[in-house]
Amino acid sequence: MSTALADPNAARAHARSMGDTVAEAMPILPPRADDLPAGVAPDDLLWEETIAAGGYASRILARGSRLRLIDLAGDACASLLLFNAAMPTERLNIADTVKVQWDAYPAAGSVLLSDMGRVLASIVDDDAGTHDAFCGASNEASNRRHYGDGRNSGAYPNARDRLLLGAAKHGLGRRDVHPCINLFKGVRIADNGAVAPQLGPFAPGRSLVLRAEMELILVIANCPHVLDPRAWTITPLRVTAWRGAETASDDPIRAATPERLRAFLNTEDLYRR
Amino acid sequence: MKNESHFDGLTGPVIHDEIVAARAPWRHRLNAGETLRVVDLEGNQAVDFLLYAAADDAERYSAQDTIAAQGNIFLRSGSVLLSNEGRPMMTIVGTSVEYHDTIGGACSCESNSLRYGHHTRAQHSCVDNFLEANLRDGRGKRDIVSNVNFFMNVPVEADGALGIVDGISAPGLTVDLRAEMDVIVLVSNCPQINNPCNGFNPTPVRMIVTA
Numbered sequence: 001m002s003t004a005l006a007d008p009n010a011a012r013a014h015a016r017s018m019g020d021t022v023a024e025a026m027p028i029l030p031p032r033a034d035d036l037p038a039g040v041a042p043d044d045l046l047w048e049e050t051i052a053a054g055g056y057a058s059r060i061l062a063r064g065s066r067l068r069l070i071d072l073a074g075d076a077c078a079s080l081l082l083f084n085a086a087m088p089t090e091r092l093n094i095a096d097t098v099k100v101q102w103d104a105y106p107a108a109g110s111v112l113l114s115d116m117g118r119v120l121a122s123i124v125d126d127d128a129g130t131h132d133a134f135c136g137a138s139n140e141a142s143n144r145r146h147y148g149d150g151r152n153s154g155a156y157p158n159a160r161d162r163l164l165l166g167a168a169k170h171g172l173g174r175r176d177v178h179p180c181i182n183l184f185k186g187v188r189i190a191d192n193g194a195v196a197p198q199l200g201p202f203a204p205g206r207s208l209v210l211r212a213e214m215e216l217i218l219v220i221a222n223c224p225h226v227l228d229p230r231a232w233t234i235t236p237l238r239v240t241a242w243r244g245a246e247t248a249s250d251d252p253i254r255a256a257t258p259e260r261l262r263a264f265l266n267t268e269d270l271y272r273r
Numbered sequence: 274m275k276n277e278s279h280f281d282g283l284t285g286p287v288i289h290d291e292i293v294a295a296r297a298p299w300r301h302r303l304n305a306g307e308t309l310r311v312v313d314l315e316g317n318q319a320v321d322f323l324l325y326a327a328a329d330d331a332e333r334y335s336a337q338d339t340i341a342a343q344g345n346i347f348l349r350s351g352s353v354l355l356s357n358e359g360r361p362m363m364t365i366v367g368t369s370v371e372y373h374d375t376i377g378g379a380c381s382c383e384s385n386s387l388r389y390g391h392h393t394r395a396q397h398s399c400v401d402n403f404l405e406a407n408l409r410d411g412r413g414k415r416d417i418v419s420n421v422n423f424f425m426n427v428p429v430e431a432d433g434a435l436g437i438v439d440g441i442s443a444p445g446l447t448v449d450l451r452a453e454m455d456v457i458v459l460v461s462n463c464p465q466i467n468n469p470c471n472g473f474n475p476t477p478v479r480m481i482v483t484a
Contacts, residue, residue: 095336095378095419098435100387104376105433115400115417117383134346134376136337141359160357174331175415177357189429193347193372195340226341259387266386 025052025236033240040066040242047241051222053234054157058166058219060085063271064246067121067210067218071128071184073235074201077225078183079137079159081167082112082120083217088172090116094133094179100259104189106131106181109253111213111260118267119260120216122253125209130186130198137163137180138226147232156232162221170217183208184237185225197227213247213267274477278445279312282367285483295475296464298402300409302327303452303482308366310449311423311460312479317440319425319463319470320478321379321399323418324354324362327455330412332356336375336419346429347372348421354450357418361453368448370441374422376429377437379403380465389467402461410457422463423448425470439469 005011031048046065050072051057061067069078084090093115098104100113108126111119137159143150150158152165163177184206186198222237224230247254247264254264274292285308292314293299303309311320326332335357340346342355349372354363365373378384381400385393403417424442429435464475 089414093378093384093419095376096381096384096387099377099427099437100384102436103433104429104435113384113387115381115383115414117381117386134337135341136335139338139357139359142338142341179335179337179419189346191428191431193345193429195344195346227344262387262391266383 025050025055036242044243045240046243047239049239051220051237051239053236054223056162056166056219056221057239058169058217059241061212061216061218061241062243063212063215064244065212065241066124066244067212068207068240069183070205070207070238071202071235072204072238074204074206075233075235076222076237077185077234078237079163079180079221079223080183081163081178081180081219083172083176084114084120085215085217088170088176088217090114090118091176091178092120092181094181098133100263101257104133106133109256111253111263112181113263116266117263118270119213119263121210121212122247123208124211124253125207128184128202128206128208130184130202132182132185132187132225134187134189134195135182135197135226137221138223142226157223159221159223159226162223163219166219166221182225185228195227197225199225199228211244211247213264214270274314275479276445279310279447279479279481283308283310283481283483287481288484289480289482291480293460293462293478293480295462295477296397297462298406299460299462299480300406301458301480301482302455303458304455305452308449308451308483309458310447310481310483312481313424313442313446314444314479315476316444316446317424317442317472318476318478319465320423321403321461321463322421322423323403323459325412325416325457325459326356326362327457330410330416330457332358332360333416333418334362334420336421339375346376348375354421362456363450363452366449366451369446370424370448373448374425374427375419376435377422377425377427379417379420379461380463385467393467396466397464399461399463399465403459406459422470437468437470440472
């Protein structure tokens, strides 16, 4: 105990003196970014945050919002959950996402589908190309085996428990943490079914842009991929979101395949009010 | 329909034996140590399958944890079905089919509308079976996650092409699962008629539980 902080006024002064501290991983309020794409007005910026290595974040995003994720140093792993904000029992269905699109490897032009046959988000831009729909989140047991500890309160938090904390801040619980997609760390599947992870480290600055096709609760954990064999290796993840137009009827992703078109028709039907 | 050969290789006493009708749901509790044999009576009948820990049903089967732990998308003899908290729920102790699926998920009225068209809306689906069975225990839609599809074949090609294709099962083939904890087994005997998972003809399956 510090005697200098023994009275509330001193404690207040001490607390307030920290207010301008800048950390590597933190949200910027109001959001500010000097690298927005051409045509995006600074006033349309919604969210600017760097998620810590081993950290998490959650956020509600309006329909049409763009979400850019940047793997700043080449070893981020963004485990993503998506919910319909108005009815969170509707959520990402990763099996339907790969099955309906006849494609194991989500990439630019892919959509992320809900369990109600609707589009939660589209991948409008992706220069990473290494993502994983199959291996899911690490958990306390898998981190304990690999790192000796997996608790939120320890040095090696696991992705599932990070997703749980993010979901809980929207009133959600253990039953709501569904199979996720891992972004920036990938897998390829061999003929015999074997899973070959693509873990990098990759070049710094790879990015992916999602377009919210529904009002979303999104939860992101940034923890090492569950199959990463290295000693604890994870680097910060930058997220930036801005307002954008809802998807038009002539959008190239919407029209690309009959399955995607019907998923957009189902989504548009939800908002026909 | 019932054939004595369906018991071949089972050792413990039979404590339950039931035919699940084509298109129907099924729910059954197994205690740790008991074994469930699923018999594909007429061949290539997808059996959609979920597990919940009986003591705490927020802990349930996790396809992703299972795939990551074994480094393979196919479920074979020896595969351990893990929970979302990384614990063994059941082990496939034997199967006469080369492999089973756990990436294809369950058919639903909604995904059918995407895969085949909105004309399929009135058709029955596995998610409706899972919902009906879960609602009886106080679970609901939040409790439905990526499942196992016994006797279903979902290969992934080198270019990423993925799909439900002709089955590799046959009449009388089986899968045996030993419970590693007390579990609630939830099954949808798949009613799908728009792809080859049931040979376009849903048929009954047999469930034999031994102690």
